[in-house]
Amino acid sequence: MPTAVRTESDARLSGFREVQRLAYECAEAVAAQLKPGVTERETARMQREWLRERGVRDWFHLPFAWFGDRTAFVNFRIPLQFFPTNRRLEAGMPFILDMAPVYKGFTADIGYSGCLGLNPVHDRLLADLEAHRELILREVRERRPLREIYEDVDRLMVRQGYANRHRAYPFGVIAHKVDQVKERRWSPNVFGFGTQSLKGLASDALHGHRDGWSPLWSPYKFSDHPPRPGLWAVEPHLGFRGTGAKFEEILVVTDSKDPEQSAFWLDDDLPHVRRWAEEKAA
Amino acid sequence: MSVGEPTGNGMAGARERWVRTGGIELCVAELGDVEQPTVVLVHGYPDSKEVWSEVAVRLAERFHVVLYDVRGHGRSTAPAPLRGGFTLEKLTDDFLAVVDAVSPDRPVHLVGHDWGSVQAWEFATVKRTEGKIASFTSMSGPSLDHFGHWIKTRMTRPTPRRVGQLLGQGAKSWYVYMLHTPVLPELAWRGPLGKRWPKILERVEKVPSGDYPTSSLPQDAAHGAWLYRDNVRARLRRPRADAYAHVPVQLITPTGDAFLSERLYDELELWAPQLVRHTLPAKHWVPRTRPDRLAAWITEFITANEDGVAAQDAVATGPYADRFGGQLVLVTGAASGIGRATAFAFAEAGARIVAVDRDAEGAARTADMSRLIGAPQAWAETVDVSDEQAMEKLAEKVAAEYGIVDVLVNNAGIGLSGSFFDTTSEDWKKVLDVNLWGVIHGCRIFGKQMADRGQGGHIVNTASAAAYQPSKALPAYSTTKAAVLMLSECLRAELAGQGIGVSAICPGFVNTNITSTARFAGVDETEEKRRQKKSARLYGLRNYPPEKVATAILRAVVKNQAVVPVTPEARGAHLMSRFTPRTLRAIARLEPPL
Numbered sequence: 007m008p009t010a011v012r013t014e015s016d017a018r019l020s021g022f023r024e025v026q027r028l029a030y031e032c033a034e035a036v037a038a039q040l041k042p043g044v045t046e047r048e049t050a051r052m053q054r055e056w057l058r059e060r061g062v063r064d065w066f067h068l069p070f071a072w073f074g075d076r077t078a079f080v081n082f083r084i085p086l087q088f089f090p091t092n093r094r095l096e097a098g099m100p101f102i103l104d105m106a107p108v109y110k111g112f113t114a115d116i117g118y119s120g121c122l123g124l125n126p127v128h129d130r131l132l133a134d135l136e137a138h139r140e141l142i143l144r145e146v147r148e149r150r151p152l153r154e155i156y157e158d159v160d161r162l163m164v165r166q167g168y169a170n171r172h173r174a175y176p177f178g179v180i181a182h183k184v185d186q187v188k189e190r191r192w193s194p195n196v197f198g199f200g201t202q203s204l205k206g207l208a209s210d211a212l213h214g215h216r217d218g219w220s221p222l223w224s225p226y227k228f229s230d231h232p233p234r235p236g237l238w239a240v241e242p243h244l245g246f247r248g249t250g251a252k253f254e255e256i257l258v259v260t261d262s263k264d265p266e267q268s269a270f271w272l273d274d275d276l277p278h279v280r281r282w283a284e285e286k287a288a
Numbered sequence: 289m290s291v292g293e294p295t296g297n298g299m300a301g302a303r304e305r306w307v308r309t310g311g312i313e314l315c316v317a318e319l320g321d322v323e324q325p326t327v328v329l330v331h332g333y334p335d336s337k338e339v340w341s342e343v344a345v346r347l348a349e350r351f352h353v354v355l356y357d358v359r360g361h362g363r364s365t366a367p368a369p370l371r372g373g374f375t376l377e378k379l380t381d382d383f384l385a386v387v388d389a390v391s392p393d394r395p396v397h398l399v400g401h402d403w404g405s406v407q408a409w410e411f412a413t414v415k416r417t418e419g420k421i422a423s424f425t426s427m428s429g430p431s432l433d434h435f436g437h438w439i440k441t442r443m444t445r446p447t448p449r450r451v452g453q454l455l456g457q458g459a460k461s462w463y464v465y466m467l468h469t470p471v472l473p474e475l476a477w478r479g480p481l482g483k484r485w486p487k488i489l490e491r492v493e494k495v496p497s498g499d500y501p502t503s504s505l506p507q508d509a510a511h512g513a514w515l516y517r518d519n520v521r522a523r524l525r526r527p528r529a530d531a532y533a534h535v536p537v538q539l540i541t542p543t544g545d546a547f548l549s550e551r552l553y554d555e556l557e558l559w560a561p562q563l564v565r566h567t568l569p570a571k572h573w574v575p576r577t578r579p580d581r582l583a584a585w586i587t588e589f590i591t592a593n594e595d596g597v598a599a600q601d602a603v604a605t606g607p608y609a610d611r612f613g614g615q616l617v618l619v620t621g622a623a624s625g626i627g628r629a630t631a632f633a634f635a636e637a638g639a640r641i642v643a644v645d646r647d648a649e650g651a652a653r654t655a656d657m658s659r660l661i662g663a664p665q666a667w668a669e670t671v672d673v674s675d676e677q678a679m680e681k682l683a684e685k686v687a688a689e690y691g692i693v694d695v696l697v698n699n700a701g702i703g704l705s706g707s708f709f710d711t712t713s714e715d716w717k718k719v720l721d722v723n724l725w726g727v728i729h730g731c732r733i734f735g736k737q738m739a740d741r742g743q744g745g746h747i748v749n750t751a752s753a754a755a756y757q758p759s760k761a762l763p764a765y766s767t768t769k770a771a772v773l774m775l776s777e778c779l780r781a782e783l784a785g786q787g788i789g790v791s792a793i794c795p796g797f798v799n800t801n802i803t804s805t806a807r808f809a810g811v812d813e814t815e816e817k818r819r820q821k822k823s824a825r826l827y828g829l830r831n832y833p834p835e836k837v838a839t840a841i842l843r844a845v846v847k848n849q850a851v852v853p854v855t856p857e858a859r860g861a862h863l864m865s866r867f868t869p870r871t872l873r874a875i876a877r878l879e880p881p882l
Binding site: 126127130160161164165166167169173225246247 | 628660661828
């Protein structure tokens with residue numbers, strides 16, 4: 007019986023891993039095509055089309071693209087400002103591609119930071135994100151309340167000299183739960199978010215509200231609970247004077263007693279992880 | 289034209305020679321190694337080449353420095369007749385003769401002040417000097433052609449703002465009208481005005497007394513009146529349409545210039561596409577009052593143009609980069625919060641940063657990141673500001689290795705909360721040591737260096753809204769901050785005459801880690817931890833970023849503001865402290881929500 011459970015959950019995880027890889031492939035393919043003068047809207051469309059061609063029909067949210075100081079959400083007041091604009095990419099500008107495709111019923115939510123040409127500040131931000139990835143995993147394994155982990159991430163950012171920019175996301179979340187969704191023939195979007203996924207999130211929020219947890223990992227009281235088993239899309243976002251950088255990937259949390267198995271990153275073969283390994287090797 | 293043999297008297301260490309051109313003998317002085325790039329310094333009115341003496345000796349360490357007395361000034365001879373002998377064409381002949389004598393093979397770097405700059409604009413914009421000039425640094429002297437066009441655009445389309453600009457400059461140019469009257473200026477200069485001029489310069493323009501002005505002043509000033517009479521009316525009436533600079537130009541604008549409006553240079557990019565701008569809080573005679581800064585900017589600009597690297601490719605892009613580029617800024621408490629944000633803001637403006645903190649790692653990180661965003665150099669120093677000897681040592685080291693501090697930000701501070709009777713004398717000592725004595729040491733030691741140098745500067749002290757908002761929860765902290773505020777005000781009064789500004793910044797509730805390190809008197813350790821956490825959360829909810837305080841600090845330095853409340857609540861409390869102090873007293877009785 008345990009083996010059967012294992013296989014079933016393994017199949018489930020590999021489904022998520024497949025879509026996450028697909029999304030990162032998309033990000034790398036689109037990033038490779040970016041040239042000076044391309045706009046955020048065009049970039050978002052490129053991501054959408056790339057994924058549609060490969061069978062993506064539904065979204066947790068539609069692809070976003072942020073260029074220049076929009077990567078650090080400078081002067082963002084209302085959520086509508088997250089949507090891609092006609093801002094053009096220039097040499098040396100940082101950019102972030104953020105997309106959340108649903109593929110065969112599995113959801114991924116990824117963030118990819120890059121820059122066009124040389125930008126030492128951006129390089130430093132990306133390198134400093136590694137400490138956050140380690141910190142989050144360590145503290146989730148220690149079963150610390152999510153709110154405290156959030157504050158520890160915040161403190162690390164401040165120590166590094168950065169501003170917390172995931173605070174700008176709706177509810178200031180550093181992460182949110184993702185799950186499987188039903189594949190429907192018609193899958194409409196509301197303000198860029200897929201209705202199927204929103205439905206899942208809303209039902210999680212409802213159940214969580216009854217049981218004292220939340221599918222949103224925020225700095226607020228409703229996140230003052232130990233990590234809840236499931237898949238969390240974690241997105242620490244650093245900002246430094248008009249330059250922003252983030253990664254976003256899925257953290258698997260289980261109810262296993264073994265610390266190694268209680269939480270782990272879904273996939274360790276991702277562009278930002280490879281980049282850190284290369285930097286260490288060099 | 290012929291060149292005389294170099295002789296050896298005049299300015300200290302200068303080699304002197306005579307250059308003959310068009311019936312005039314020009315007195316030329318040279319300093320430094322002739323193998324190095326040549327810098328030609330052109331003086332203004334009513335001056336002689338000695339106006340440059342301070343700048344010249346500084347530049348001579350790196351360059352071959354050439355100065356000459358403009359015709360009719362100093363020891364150069366005057367044309368006869370005077371009328372028509374001072375046209376810009378003839379002055380250009382003189383310049384070319386000097387360049388041919390001192391640097392026949394290599395183009396020279398040109399620096400002009402006042403009328404020297406007016407002439408130099410002519411040199412830098414006419415065809416026949418092409419290939420002879422490598423760069424041009426202009427201060428307090430616009431091109432007459434650009435000036436003519438500036439007036440024309442404002443006359444033809446007079447919007448209220450443009451009329452204001454015209455009237456403003458028109459009023460500042462009163463002396464130009466005077467100089468156009470016949471005979472009287474000559475009489476005045478040779479009579480009482482010439483005698484009193486050194487005192488006037490010292491009192492009004494804050495020019496330090498010494499070997500300047502020279503004894504030739506009455507003669508220089510009388511002859512120099514013809515510079516105006518021969519050129520101003522002609523050029524302003526019919527400005528050249530092709531006065532485009534064919535060399536990279538650096539513009540240094542003194543913000544306190546009584547004779548020239550900053551607005552004159554608004555459209556200068558049209559005429560000089562490769563323009564680098566700097567502003568300097570000083571009066572008209574910057575070569576006398578700010579030689580260090582001028583020498584640094586001139587050196588930087590020449591080096592950039594010798595190496596073929598365009599100077600404006602510098603990384604510093606932040607606001608006020610024209611003002612703080614290359615200046616030395618020391619920030620205490622720079623490992624976190626407002627101090628770190630301030631260091632970053634200055635770094636973005638191109639300043640050189642000394643980040644001082646007890647926390648070595650944090651200070652190093654600040655210095656490190658400062659270099660990434662535009663600081664040409666940045667250093668971290670681990671010092672406790674309350675330790676007088678350590679501060680003395682730091683000051684010696686900074687002066688010896690990095691230079692004299694231009695902007696000092698005394699920002700280090702710690703929090704202490706708790707009722708008066710819970711606050712032990714130990715607690716008092718600790719908070720006074722850092723918050724007040726730290727500032728006193730900083731002002732005393734670094735401020736002294738600044739004052740001794742005599743070339744201006746600025747001191748910023750971080751006080752707090754608690755300096756005027758009493759509170760029963762913060763008696764000790766508020767006392768230290770009120771002291772800092774008053775210290776700043778008194779020091780401001782004392783240093784005003786020396787061109788050193790002092791500002792007190794009163795931030796208010798700013799989201800920094802002061803809450804997590806604050807001491808809460810009269811409670812046990814767990815309760816202290818809980819309160820630190822709670823207050824950190826409250827400050828986090830308020831979420832006023834330290835970057836905005838840093839912006840306010842830079843603005844305070846640029847505008848030389850005395851007291852700057854930053855957050856809306858700090859500004860509100862500041863207003864109330866003046867008009868409704870009773871309300872503040874009522875607020876002071878409230879229990880903080882911890």
